[in-house]
Ligand SMILES: [Fe+2]
């Protein structure tokens with residue numbers, strides 16, 4: 001498999017929609033916590049998690065796009081020429097392990113959001129913004145699982161295999 005195809009898939013299918021959703025979910029979480037936080041105290045914690053998630057996810061996307069994915073494109077090129085990789089970070093496995101830890105952090109955030117929101121089901125007295133927030137969080141939760149699973153099980157594991165194959169030549 002060409003790693004560049006996997007990188008392209010991740011950018012189009014997961015990173016682009018996530019970048020659009022992050023500012024929207026942040027502003028909805030702020031608004032809903034401000035309006036309903038006195039009656040539904042859990043909205044304050046939901047806002048805190050959404051703020052950390054947005055901040056850490058932006059950083060995660062940058063690390064993948066600026067550090068890890070360029071190494072993958074380089075591995076495609078090295079596999080063609082037969083040259084051995086000599087990465088500045090040692091091995092592609094190092095940034096991959098870091099991304100794996102961060103995927104676990106995101107998973108923990110969404111599992112707390114799932115329990116705070118009763119599985120993203122808005123309460124009876126929810127307004128349109130409240131419903132929109134829960135709807136978007138549910139969508140992001142589903143996409144995040146697919147995103148991390150594709151990276152871990154397909155893209156990252158193919159990159160590790162390709163690096164080993166280049167080193168064995
Ligand atoms: Fe990603």
Ligand SMILES: [Fe+2]
Pocket residue numbers: 060064099103148151
């Ligand atoms: Fe990732």
